[in-house]
Amino acid sequence: xxxxxxxxxxxxxxxxxxxxxxxxxxxxxxxxxxxxxxxxxxxxxxxxxxxxxxxxxxxxxxxxxxxxxxxxxxxxxxxxxxxxxxxxxxxxxxxxxxxxxxxxxxxxxxxxxxxxxxxxxxxxxxxxxxxxxxxxxxxxxxxxxxxxxxxxxxxxxxxxxxxxxxxxxxxxxxxxxxxxxxxxxxxxxxxxxxxxxxxxxxxxxxxxxxxxxxxxxxxxxxxxxxxxxxxxxxxxxxxxxxxxxxxxxxxxxxxxxxxxxxxxxxxxxxxxxxxxxxxxxxxxxxxxxxxxxxxxxxxxxxxxxxxxxxxxxxxxxxxxxxxxxxxxxxxxxxxxxxxxxxxxxxxxxxxxxxxxxxxxxxxxxxxxxxxxxxxxxxxxxxxxxxxxxxxxxxxxxxxxxxxxxxxxxxxxxxxxxxxxxxxxxxxxxxxxxxxxxxxxxxxxxxxxxxxxxxxxxxxxxxxxxxxxxx
Amino acid sequence: xxxxxxxxxxxxxxxxxxxxxxxxxxxxxxxxxxxxxxxxxxxxxxxxxxxxxxxxxxxxxxxxxxxxxxxxxxxxxxxxxxxxxxxxxxxxxxxxxxxxxxxxxxxxxxxxxxxxxxxxxxxxxxxxxxxxxxxxxxxxxxxxxxxxxxxxxxxxxxxxxxxxxxxxxxxxxxxxxxxxxxxxxxxxxxxxxxxxxxxxxxxxxxxxxxxxxxxxxxxxxxxxxxxxxxxxxxxxxxxxxxxxxxxxxxxxxxxxxxxxxxxxxxxxxxxxxxxxxxxxxxxxxxxxxxxxxxxxxxxxxxxxxxxxxxxxxxxxxxxxxxxxxxxxxxxxxxxxxxxxxxxxxxxxxxxxxxxxxxxxxxxxxxxxxxxxxxxxxxxxxxxxxxxxxxxxxxxxxxxxxxxxxxxxxxxxxxxxxxxxxxxxxxxxxxxxxxxxxxxxxxxxxxxxxxxxxxxxxxxxxxxxxxxxxx
Numbered sequence: 001x002x003x004x005x006x007x008x009x010x011x012x013x014x015x016x017x018x019x020x021x022x023x024x025x026x027x028x029x030x031x032x033x034x035x036x037x038x039x040x041x042x043x044x045x046x047x048x049x050x051x052x053x054x055x056x057x058x059x060x061x062x063x064x065x066x067x068x069x070x071x072x073x074x075x076x077x078x079x080x081x082x083x084x085x086x087x088x089x090x091x092x093x094x095x096x097x098x099x100x101x102x103x104x105x106x107x108x109x110x111x112x113x114x115x116x117x118x119x120x121x122x123x124x125x126x127x128x129x130x131x132x133x134x135x136x137x138x139x140x141x142x143x144x145x146x147x148x149x150x151x152x153x154x155x156x157x158x159x160x161x162x163x164x165x166x167x168x169x170x171x172x173x174x175x176x177x178x179x180x181x182x183x184x185x186x187x188x189x190x191x192x193x194x195x196x197x198x199x200x201x202x203x204x205x206x207x208x209x210x211x212x213x214x215x216x217x218x219x220x221x222x223x224x225x226x227x228x229x230x231x232x233x234x235x236x237x238x239x240x241x242x243x244x245x246x247x248x249x250x251x252x253x254x255x256x257x258x259x260x261x262x263x264x265x266x267x268x269x270x271x272x273x274x275x276x277x278x279x280x281x282x283x284x285x286x287x288x289x290x291x292x293x294x295x296x297x298x299x300x301x302x303x304x305x306x307x308x309x310x311x312x313x314x315x316x317x318x319x320x321x322x323x324x325x326x327x328x329x330x331x332x333x334x335x336x337x338x339x340x341x342x343x344x345x346x347x348x349x350x351x352x353x354x355x356x357x358x359x360x361x362x363x364x365x366x367x368x369x370x371x372x373x374x375x376x377x378x379x380x381x382x383x384x385x386x387x388x389x390x391x392x393x394x395x396x397x398x399x400x401x402x403x404x405x406x407x408x409x410x411x412x413x414x415x416x417x418x419x420x421x422x423x424x425x426x427x428x429x430x431x432x433x434x435x436x437x438x439x440x441x442x443x444x445x446x447x448x449x450x451x452x453x454x455x456x457x458x459x460x461x462x463x464x465x466x467x468x469x470x
Numbered sequence: 471x472x473x474x475x476x477x478x479x480x481x482x483x484x485x486x487x488x489x490x491x492x493x494x495x496x497x498x499x500x501x502x503x504x505x506x507x508x509x510x511x512x513x514x515x516x517x518x519x520x521x522x523x524x525x526x527x528x529x530x531x532x533x534x535x536x537x538x539x540x541x542x543x544x545x546x547x548x549x550x551x552x553x554x555x556x557x558x559x560x561x562x563x564x565x566x567x568x569x570x571x572x573x574x575x576x577x578x579x580x581x582x583x584x585x586x587x588x589x590x591x592x593x594x595x596x597x598x599x600x601x602x603x604x605x606x607x608x609x610x611x612x613x614x615x616x617x618x619x620x621x622x623x624x625x626x627x628x629x630x631x632x633x634x635x636x637x638x639x640x641x642x643x644x645x646x647x648x649x650x651x652x653x654x655x656x657x658x659x660x661x662x663x664x665x666x667x668x669x670x671x672x673x674x675x676x677x678x679x680x681x682x683x684x685x686x687x688x689x690x691x692x693x694x695x696x697x698x699x700x701x702x703x704x705x706x707x708x709x710x711x712x713x714x715x716x717x718x719x720x721x722x723x724x725x726x727x728x729x730x731x732x733x734x735x736x737x738x739x740x741x742x743x744x745x746x747x748x749x750x751x752x753x754x755x756x757x758x759x760x761x762x763x764x765x766x767x768x769x770x771x772x773x774x775x776x777x778x779x780x781x782x783x784x785x786x787x788x789x790x791x792x793x794x795x796x797x798x799x800x801x802x803x804x805x806x807x808x809x810x811x812x813x814x815x816x817x818x819x820x821x822x823x824x825x826x827x828x829x830x831x832x833x834x835x836x837x838x839x840x841x842x843x844x845x846x847x848x849x850x851x852x853x854x855x856x857x858x859x860x861x862x863x864x865x866x867x868x869x870x871x872x873x874x875x876x877x878x879x880x881x882x883x884x885x886x887x888x889x890x891x892x893x894x895x896x897x898x899x900x901x902x903x904x905x906x907x908x909x910x911x912x913x914x915x916x917x918x919x920x921x922x923x924x925x926x927x928x929x930x931x932x933x934x935x936x937x938x939x940x
Contacts (some may be wrong), residue, residue, distance in 0.1 A: 034681060036701050161666060168667040175645050175662070175704075192645070192662060196631060197638040211504060229729060231506050232722030234645075234704060251721055252702030255728075259699060262732050263817055266739070270813035270916065271806055280818040281831060288839045292810050293846060299806055300847060303799035304854075311795040318791045325781040327794075328801065328924050329773035335805075336741055336769055336917045340762050343740035347733055348750040361751060369758045376763060377770060384774075446740065446916045447806045454798050 027060045039072030055084040071101040075108040100145035141217040144238045144247030149177040158200030176235045186245040228254045269445035271295035302451040313462040334419040334457040335450030341427030342449045356436045366424045374420035378413035385409040415461040423453040497530045509542030525554040541571040545578040570615035611687040614708045614717030619647040628670030646705045656715040698724045739915035741765035772921040783932040804889040804927040805920030811897030812919045826906045836894045844890035848883035855879040885931040893923040
């Protein structure tokens with residue numbers, strides 16, 4: 001692989017050629033790269049220059065390269081190109097695309113354009129395309145391709161290899177082959193490895209594994225990617241309710257799914273609700289607002305409750321105003337402690353390392369961890385407050401009226417210990433309970449946990465202050 | 471795939487057989503599952519019952535199954551089993567493991583045990599093992615295997631297939647074959663697909679691709695997984711400084727790397743520093759404390775500064791005590807706004823969707839998003855404060871002394887707008903700057919951002935209150 005820097009230079013160069021309308025030179029330079037990289041360069045052209053130049057260059061690519069490059073472009077860019085080329089060119093691209101890429105493109109196009117394209121498609125394929133377009137988004141059905149090698153169990157290895165030689169070019173993968181019964185039921189799986197290391201006269205029925213793992217066409221893509229991670233497959237068969245083989249999913253498509261699912265989880269954990277896979281810069285301002293405002297609003301409401309709690313302790317506060325100076329520390333440390341625990345538990349739940357039945361062990365572990373952390377942080381604080389802020393405040397020599405010294409230190413440190421323990425227990429229990437009752441645990445991450453621990457922190461601190469200081 | 475529920479039942483059943491010492495029945499039930507699942511069941515046995523029973527059952531498995539199951543166990547469990555079986559059994563397992571799994575196991579074992587095992591290994595292999603053990607953790611070298619199919623460019627397809635038939639059983643993959651020059655330099659790559667669809671007398675030199683992507687043996691595993699995600703490979707060649715082929719990495723191992731890297735990123739974003747891949751429940755309490763305490767402490771120190779800022783506004787606060795009630799809302803909303811932005815930017819940086827050169831566009835986008843969000847949240851707040859808290863506090867009818875009404879509403883709402891804008895700009899710029907100067911952007915996530923926005927929030931709020939209310 002050329003280093004990143006070299007590739008950036010290549011992009012620079014090509015952009016310059018295009019800007020100067022040296023399209024042939026641009027094309028020649030482009031063609032020195034592999035199709036994935038050409039796709040990436042075209043993305044840059046589209047972003048930094050304009051649609052027109054992108055389409056000029058795209059049309060100058062050899063037809064077969066153009067189709068492959070097209071399949072690697074993000075769907076927004078595909079749509080832009082589709083709108084700039086002729087119907088004939090569109091038909092050619094759609095015809096030549098791998099079946100699963102074809103479905104992906106058709107899903108993004110406006111309905112009237114899809115109809116126009118489908119009119120020109122042979123009836124058999126049109127039916128298949130319509131079936132695939134109807135699988136729910138993020139289901140196994142929406143990820144699979146019907147282009148696989150299917151064998152019969154009474155074939156010999158020699159016959160199977162001859163068949164693969166004939167059909168192998170059009171199949172998504174040839175490395176796993178599928179053995180079907182008469183009624184299209186999936187009977188077994190045989191790898192190309194076992195075909196090439198066995199003699200030509202061995203029967204497929206002797207080689208095929210019948211104890212294979214499969215997914216259902218309506219399974220969620222997350223389950224599918226779990227299966228790939230667990231078993232390390234290159235491809236997995238997808239069956240319908242009657243156990244008929246309807247397609248296969250290959251590992252390269254799963255890498256994209258994993259990335260998508262991870263992004264969704266991470267964003268949810270920060271209170272961003274985004275169900276598209278549009279890149280940050282390509283998303284409109286209003287869409288960004290829509291993705292972020294709802295949670296900010298919900299959480300803002302929770303802070304109003306916290307504010308109410310503080311207001312109800314007005315008497316305590318106005319008597320010892322310096323208590324306010326320690327609030328950010330207690331609330332912040334509570335929030336951070338809770339979100340550490342929540343994050344660890346959310347991730348462990350996602351990886352199936354723990355489930356609800358472990359809740360007792362989790363609480364016990366978090367309790368011990370939080371007691372140690374709480375004692376350490378409290379002690380450090382106690383020393384700091386008594387030593388540096390003998391008056392009890394944070395900023396140098398205490399002004400008049402700030403004079404409760406050790407009692408304040410005791411209040412702050414006692415609260416700190418209780419808050420850390422409570423935050424860690426809340427942070428670990430909430431995601432587990434959420435999962436149990438069918439809510440995505442990722443929603444129970446930092447923003448949610450920290451707004452809850454804020455309430456707990458304020459109540460703990462104010463009660464303790466009322467008891468100890470006054 | 472059997473549904474999760476059925477598999478849980480299978481585990482239950484087997485655990486029961488083992489508890490009742492019906493080891494033969496347990497083994498028979500175990501062997502109905504595939505090796506990955508047997509591994510998972512043994513993990514459960516080890517966790518819920520004890521080491522002794524686990525080892526009894528493990529030893530009853532057929533030798534070849536035992537080796538494969540062993541390779542799927544987490545390394546802590548492998549070490550426990552190694553300590554419970556005889557030296558002869560250990561030697562057998564190590565000898566039979568795939569090369570990359572063998573290295574993984576040896577890395578986890580105590581040095582004296584490794585020496586004992588290596589003594590019995592043929593000299594040639596011992597040298598190779600030592601080379602592999604010396605590659606840095608998380609480098610391409612530590613992930614690769616030397617078991618690949620290597621061909622010469624003057625072979626014919628027929629000769630190549632005959633060679634694969636002979637060697638294919640011991641190779642990690644046969645689906646990508648590597649063509650080497652005399653000096654072990656990597657010359658090209660040829661897929662098994664192109665071998666089986668071409669005629670026997672075609673020369674390898676005509677089929678091989680010479681424009682292949684490769685990684686260097688010291689590249690970080692993150693770069694390797696980026697290459698897999700980008701190009702959708704099944705395997706990637708690893709070369710040394712002289713461009714000699716030293717091994718290959720297959721996609722199934724990359725799925726584990728992606729999971730590991732994602733976990734590390736997510737944990738870092740919540741202020742948990744964990745460089746092991748031990749599961750949550752298997753990690754000791756002290757280790758959990760060590761992973762979490764440092765960041766909590768660092769952040770606690772930042773809150774002390776925030777506390778100091780508050781203390782310096784003591785005059786303002788003691789005059790209008792109800793200002794305190796709005797602090798959690800302003801600080802909390804600031805923190806949440808900032809962490810939304812930081813999370814989106816950190817993820818976009820990780821996926822290479824944006825880089826430092828986009829910083830202007832990012833700031834402009836965040837500015838517009840934050841102005842809209844800030845105005846919406848401020849307006850809602852203004853209405854609420856004027857309507858529900860005419861006295862200016864959060865809790866019902868305002869007690870004596872809380873009576874600055876509309877000016878307080880203006881202070882809170884004006885601060886809210888400024889805080890949201892500042893938080894979103896800080897949240898987006900900081901991760902980009904961090905990456906630019908070589909710090910992991912994941913460290914600039916929620917805890918860090920929210921402790922910074924806390925300071926900004928308090929200063930903004932207090933200054934505005936001093937100006938407007940007094």
